[in-house]
Amino acid sequence: MAFAAINNSSRSSSTIPIVNQQPPVAVNYAVIDNAFAADSSLRKRVYDAITASPQHGALFHDIAQYTSRLLQQSQPLQQRQLAKAISDEPAIKKRKLEGNNGIGGLAPSATSVHDLKADSPLQFYVQDISFAVPQRKKLTLEMTAAGGYLRARNQTSKEIEFGIPVKDIQHVLCLPVPEKAQRQTNFCIIPRYGDGVTPVPDGASIPDQMVFTIADGPAKAAFTGAGQRVESDENGEALLRGWLNNAIGHTKVIRPDDREFVSATPEAHRKGEKAYHVKAHRGSKDGYLFFLSTGILFGFKKPLVFFSFENIESVSYTSVLQRTFNLNITTRVDEEQEPQEFEFSMIDQADYAGIDAYIKNHQLQDASLAEARRAKKYNVNGGKAAGADGEQNGEGATATEGEEEETELQKAQRELEDQEDEEEEDYDPGSEGDSDGSGSSSEEEDEDEDGGGDDDEEDEEDEDGDIDLVKQELGSEAEDVDED
Incomplete structure (x- = not known):
């Protein structure tokens, strides 16, 4: 028994250095995703095994690569079958089959599911990144090798959620998050035709915009493409900004600049800090x-x-x-x-x-002060008044050079003054200016007297009218009646 115990202790002690001599190797999850894409349960078991035994990650990686090569040999037949199925489907279903199952809305010709999970080494990746657009969750940000993709991977299922081809990235903005007690930075990735202004070409689909947040302070979960953790006191925002500038190349990360614009109101939650x-x-x-x-x-x-x-x-x-x-x-x-x-x-x-x-x-x-905007918003060129002014100036309804130099407030005030002047010119006091008395009673009496005279004249006209009618109807008989 003593010999067995000594033998066991020597065996266990001899195995410890062997484990230490083989540190965990960084695993490219894209290779495993491609190899076991058809069997999600098997893929999950592989991930669980790698998590439990990190030293076996390289073995599973080699198995996945071998499996991918076997799948590629049979891929031409599968592609022909898929192409025939797509050609037999209606147009609406074609877009679904040719697409990428809703991953980022990427164009089928440029970014399919296989493209996003391309078997290519990573330049860098950062874990526990808070995304706001297109999904609101924590994901792992990955940048594949040159000419690859900027993508987001689910940290639990290891699936690719969405991504953008590097060549299609048009704008990268690095902006402070307003109204936060702790300083944070939003990275905004805007693809070509995805700025909300440029019209999308017919039949084209574009990747989704990406917005993710980096907290202030050193990067705690940033790794190089080889899987080595970045041990640096450098700010995480500055580190990621440098990585993106090097990886994208054709465009640079844009930050706010004091020479461009600074808000007159500083940050309310961080006193003394400028707001942009x-x-x-x-x-x-x-x-x-x-x-x-x-x-x-x-x-x-x-x-x-x-x-x-x-x-x-x-x-x-x-x-x-x-x-x-x-x-x-x-x-x-x-x-x-x-x-x-x-x-x-x-x-x-x-x-x-x-x-x-x-x-x-x-x-x-x-x-x-454009002519179309003034007419649309304030209607200063329409109506009779504008036409009359134009005729007097000999210029129709067009504005003079002096009017174009006026501000909107000055123009509105001038028009109000012109209207008041016209009202004063049209005002006629009449008989009120000659009368010494005031009050409603004397005016009413005058009106009654004038009204009575008019009634008498009308009565006389009626009487004369009656006589004329009698003479016209009776003729000579009316003369006999008068003589009697």
Whole structure:
């Protein structure tokens, strides 16, 4: 027994160094997803085994790769069968079969389920990311190898929820989250044709916008593509911003800039900190306007609307009141498209000066006094009064140069004064100016006396009229009656 105990102890002690010499290897879950996509229960068992025995992750990874190669050999036959099934289906069902089961609304030609789960190494991934758009949940953010995808993976089922091809990412914005006690940053990923302004080409489908939040402080769950945890005191927002700039390449992450716009009202929840947003409403939806170096964003509720400078035709102010005003942005993407107008209301007057300076600095046309807008909003060019003024000036109904330079408030005040002057010119005091007395009794007596005289004259006319009628009817017989 003693010998057996010594033997067992030596065996157990000899196995410990072997385990320590084989640290857990980072597993590319995309390979396992592809290999066991047809059997979800088996895939779950594989994930459970990797979680229980991380040192066996490399073994399961190799098994998944071998299984994927076997599946690829039989894939041509399956593709022919799928193509025949799609051709036999109606148009509506075709879109469902060719699509990606609703993952991000991605175009079938560019991003199918297989594409999002492509067997490619990861550049980096960050766990426990709070997403707000298109889904509100915590997911793992992944960036695949160059030319791949920015995608979100479910942390429990390990399934890919949604994603955007890197080549289709048009704008990446890094903006502070307003009205939060703790500093947070929202990353907004806007795909091509997904800005809410540019019309989508016929028959095309686009990825969903992505909005996720990074808390202030060091990155606690950031990993490199090899699965190594990032041990750094660098702010998580700065780390992710650098990763995205390097991975995307054709566009850069845009942040607010003091030289572009700063709100007149500082952050209420973080005293002394600058605010780069203004509160606004679009219809019944409330949100925030950010004035950036590449355009204007309205967020953060779905869908985001981003107005890049090349799409803005004009900007105007309406409903200018003592405390608030409305901002109207008119867009035109191309000459064939009809202009679109987006109205944002209930903006604080304190931010008017900053917004106006931003519009002038970027040479965005101010259409507040445009002829069409004045006629539409205030009707100053319509009606008889405008026509009469135009005829007197010899210019029809068009406005003079002086009128164009007037502000809306000055124009409205001038028209009110003109109307009062016309009323004073038309006023005629009549006999009231010659009368020394006042009061209603004397006026009524005069009216009664005048009215009585008119009645007497009418009676005399009636009597004369009766005599004439008798003579006309009786003729000579009436003369005999008079003589008698």
